[in-house]
Amino acid sequence: MDWITPDWPAPLSVKAVSTTRAGGVSQPPFDSFNLGIHVDDSLDAVLANRTRLADVMCMPSAPSWLNQIHGTGVVTLPLTSTLQVPDADASFTAEMGQVCVVMTADCLPVLFCSKDGAQVAAAHAGWRGLVNGVLEETLAQFSDPKNVMAWLGPAIGAEKFEVGGEVREQFIAKDAGASSAFKPRNGRWLADIYLLARRRLAQAGVTDIYGGTHCTVSEPERFFSYRREARTGRQASCIWISTDSMR
Numbered sequence: 001m002d003w004i005t006p007d008w009p010a011p012l013s014v015k016a017v018s019t020t021r022a023g024g025v026s027q028p029p030f031d032s033f034n035l036g037i038h039v040d041d042s043l044d045a046v047l048a049n050r051t052r053l054a055d056v057m058c059m060p061s062a063p064s065w066l067n068q069i070h071g072t073g074v075v076t077l078p079l080t081s082t083l084q085v086p087d088a089d090a091s092f093t094a095e096m097g098q099v100c101v102v103m104t105a106d107c108l109p110v111l112f113c114s115k116d117g118a119q120v121a122a123a124h125a126g127w128r129g130l131v132n133g134v135l136e137e138t139l140a141q142f143s144d145p146k147n148v149m150a151w152l153g154p155a156i157g158a159e160k161f162e163v164g165g166e167v168r169e170q171f172i173a174k175d176a177g178a179s180s181a182f183k184p185r186n187g188r189w190l191a192d193i194y195l196l197a198r199r200r201l202a203q204a205g206v207t208d209i210y211g212g213t214h215c216t217v218s219e220p221e222r223f224f225s226y227r228r229e230a231r232t233g234r235q236a237s238c239i240w241i242s243t244d245s246m247r
Helices: 043-056 127-132 134-139 165-174 176-181 193-203
Strands: 014-019 074-077 090-093 100-104 108-114 120-125 148-152 182-185 188-191 208-211 235-241
Touching (some): 074 134, 090 100, 090 134, 100 108, 120 134, 127 134, 127 165, 127 193, 134 193, 165 176, 165 188, 176 193, 193 208
Parallel strands (some): 074 090, 148 208
Antiparallel strands (some): 090 120, 108 120, 108 148, 182 188
16 A cells, blocks of 8 residues: 655644555556545445555544535534535544545645644645635634644646636635736646645645645556546545554
8 A cells, every 4th residue: 555644743643644546456447545435436445445544554443534525614523423424525623533534636635733733634625615715614623723734635736737717716816816826828727726725824824834746647656636537536635633642
């Protein structure tokens, strides 16, 4: 199994991982570590991959999966009911052993932790969620948003994320300086989702921002990419407060 460990100065009690497409049992085009049930992969294969994720990473509990809808909703773990997967694009917890997780295949996963390690969160930020405030809504769950660090996981890179003018206009309407994240190309625009996220986080008071170095579209051997393949799997980014800070 191939995975990415965030390079950030999080407390020892905070554990985090971002998966790649390698190391699972799913068959093409979901080869091989697909974690998304909603993409027409074999349910048995996805469940086996999810079990492997929890086992290999020594997770204290199964990740709390979300039905992501490109919105701004945030749930707090543990959930009051586990009978239905909640419609949300972020999860937050202040309890040890609760695993926050989001799935992506070009959208931006953002992991958060308070600098004392007492609170963590994971957010799924496609452009719609990003422009409408999913990162700000997630930060609002923390006791002190200015005492939070963030890590930007693998997403579509600035040279591959082509959007129409209406997307650019929505970002600029919220933040005039967001124009610096767009570059014209053939009547459309190349958008830097990492820069857009950094700007929104900084405006919300987050000064410690890490990650943002991969391109899911340009690294087919390592990442699933919806824009590149359409019918594809999903990788996951997870964060939790360990019940054993030395693990």
